[in-house]
Amino acid sequence: MDKRLWWFLAIGLVVALLVAGVVSGFASGEPDGLERVSIDQGFDETAADHALGDSPLADYAVEGVEDGRLSTGLAGIIGVALTLVLSATLFYGIRLYGRARRGKEAS
Amino acid sequence: MHIPDGFINIPTSAGFGAAALGGVWYSIRRAARLLDDRRIPLAGLVAAFVFAAQMVNFPVAAGTSGHLIGGVLAAVLVGPWLGTLVLTVVLVVQGFFFADGGLSALGLNVFNMALVGTLGGYLIYRGLIAILPKNRPGTLVSAGLAAGLSVPLAAFAFVLQYAIGGEGGVALTTVAAAMGGVHLLIGIGEGLITAMVVGAVLASRPDLVAAAPKVEVEVMARG
Numbered sequence: 177m178d179k180r181l182w183w184f185l186a187i188g189l190v191v192a193l194l195v196a197g198v199v200s201g202f203a204s205g206e207p208d209g210l211e212r213v214s215i216d217q218g219f220d221e222t223a224a225d226h227a228l229g230d231s232p233l234a235d236y237a238v239e240g241v242e243d244g245r246l247s248t249g250l251a252g253i254i255g256v257a258l259t260l261v262l263s264a265t266l267f268y269g270i271r272l273y274g275r276a277r278r279g280k281e282a283s
Numbered sequence: 284m285h286i287p288d289g290f291i292n293i294p295t296s297a298g299f300g301a302a303a304l305g306g307v308w309y310s311i312r313r314a315a316r317l318l319d320d321r322r323i324p325l326a327g328l329v330a331a332f333v334f335a336a337q338m339v340n341f342p343v344a345a346g347t348s349g350h351l352i353g354g355v356l357a358a359v360l361v362g363p364w365l366g367t368l369v370l371t372v373v374l375v376v377q378g379f380f381f382a383d384g385g386l387s388a389l390g391l392n393v394f395n396m397a398l399v400g401t402l403g404g405y406l407i408y409r410g411l412i413a414i415l416p417k418n419r420p421g422t423l424v425s426a427g428l429a430a431g432l433s434v435p436l437a438a439f440a441f442v443l444q445y446a447i448g449g450e451g452g453v454a455l456t457t458v459a460a461a462m463g464g465v466h467l468l469i470g471i472g473e474g475l476i477t478a479m480v481v482g483a484v485l486a487s488r489p490d491l492v493a494a495a496p497k498v499e500v501e502v503m504a505r506g
Contacts, residue, residue, distance in 0.1 A: 219451025
């Protein structure tokens, strides 16, 4: 893989980390479109608590970190790392699967 | 746009869950044909970026916010089938680690955003790029418009689900009008962010934009 591609990927990752780690702290806390509609139309109360609502990263906050922006930013950085690792693993698996299928078709 | 548990009844959620699973499996089969060494880290980066961007809610109207879905962005950058998988991974991470989007609603959310929003939006993109000039402005306008329209498209997929198994008994026309209106506004943000990011990648590495018109990629790679 060429060096320039690695540079592109590295810069892209830094941008993603900055967005999740810093910019996220300045995001609007207002309800999103679907939440707003559910409140206005009165079906927001049908929502149940999330089954994993007590998990350590629930609602994009790290359990035990009191400062709001820091907590959101840390959760964001962990999320970027998790997403990167999980998706790359999935895609690597799919590539192996694709190769195996092609191998079978060829023989 | 992440549906929590409870909005849509379990049988309907299960039905759309099965449809989502089918769509994801089909995407895996299609993606398996074209994945190479270069695209694996690139698609991983796109997933990480979409996760990050989805955290940034922007205000759209009094007391309402929206955030990027990123389906059309992912589809334009890595192709539609990897695009649906990118969105699926993001939704799984959000649901299981961040309590964002109900677990019983995961299939509904994958159906709306990873399949309808991403593939529907990508079809709009292909339609637009076919009639608009195949250069950078044409690509950016197509990507931006398609991304903008993908948001109300995904919102109407929710309306369909609400029509089949929604709780709370609100009139369908009311839900449809409210969902359409607010998501048209959120779509403006979606379109602008998508055009900006696709523009940045086109400017630095046009060869990495999977769905860019061939002509432009060749011209820019030479220049």
